[in-house]
Amino acid sequence: EDQVTQSPEALRLQEGESSSLNCSYTVSGLRGLFWYRQDPGKGPEFLFTLYSAGEEKEKERLKATLTKKESFLHITAPKPEDSATYLCAVQAGGSYIPTFGRGTSLIVHP
Amino acid sequence: NAGVMQNPRHLVRRRGQEARLRCSPMKGHSHVYWYRQLPEEGLKFMVYLQKENIIDESGMPKERFSAEFPKEGPSILRIQQVVRGDSAAYFCASSQDRAEQYFGPGTRLTVT
Numbered sequence: 740e741d742q743v744t745q746s747p748e749a750l751r752l753q754e755g756e757s758s759s760l761n762c763s764y765t766v767s768g769l770r771g772l773f774w775y776r777q778d779p780g781k782g783p784e785f786l787f788t789l790y791s792a793g794e795e796k797e798k799e800r801l802k803a804t805l806t807k808k809e810s811f812l813h814i815t816a817p818k819p820e821d822s823a824t825y826l827c828a829v830q831a832g833g834s835y836i837p838t839f840g841r842g843t844s845l846i847v848h849p
Numbered sequence: 850n851a852g853v854m855q856n857p858r859h860l861v862r863r864r865g866q867e868a869r870l871r872c873s874p875m876k877g878h879s880h881v882y883w884y885r886q887l888p889e890e891g892l893k894f895m896v897y898l899q900k901e902n903i904i905d906e907s908g909m910p911k912e913r914f915s916a917e918f919p920k921e922g923p924s925i926l927r928i929q930q931v932v933r934g935d936s937a938a939y940f941c942a943s944s945q946d947r948a949e950q951y952f953g954p955g956t957r958l959t960v961t
Contacts, residue, residue, distance in 0.1 A: 775952075781954055785950065837894070
């Protein structure tokens with residue numbers, strides 16, 4: 740069974756304190772790995788898609804990387820508005836149904 | 850380009866009533882997915898549809914739940930004879946190419 744595990748479950752940072760969120764996966768035949776951001780009371784917002792090991796994507800203070808077993812979402816000099824839950828999802832094998840991790844709840848203090 | 854729309858945003862039903870949740874995908878998207886989310890839990894896949902077809906309903910309970918995506922109009926998730934355990938946030942997502950998905954704001958169902 741496909742598994743997607745995100746760590747840590749919760750992370751508190753001071754404004755400007757860079758850190759990384761982890762998404763590890765055990766799947767057969769990765770099709771794609773997706774990162775989303777979800778604010779309280781809202782639907783997830785698409786951030787990045789990664790398809791193969793070594794691939795990197797960047798957007799403002801966020802950078803996503805991918806290896807054969809895990810993905811990292813690096814947050815550089817975060818601001819309070821980066822506070823949200825970050826979700827990782829994996830598509831694998833012959834299925835187009837993504838498996839979501841439980842997410843990392845990030846709080847950035849001013 | 851309007852995003853994914855869901856209505857109603859909040860729905861209160863008494864036990865035994867029916868709940869109908871609607872989802873209009875983004876323009877040009879023909880793939881629709883429904884998910885359920887409980888507090889402190891992840892997104893759980895329910896059903897994947899294309900126009901007039903259910904592609905994968907492996908995550909949907911066999912009883913009381915049904916979904917459709919007609920040729921014209923929004924996709925509908927229908928829950929018959931609701932119970933308190935059905936209270937949750939239900940999200941719809943659409944996709945153009947079955948890769949990244951774009952989510953709606955969700956419908957929060959409360960069963961009293």
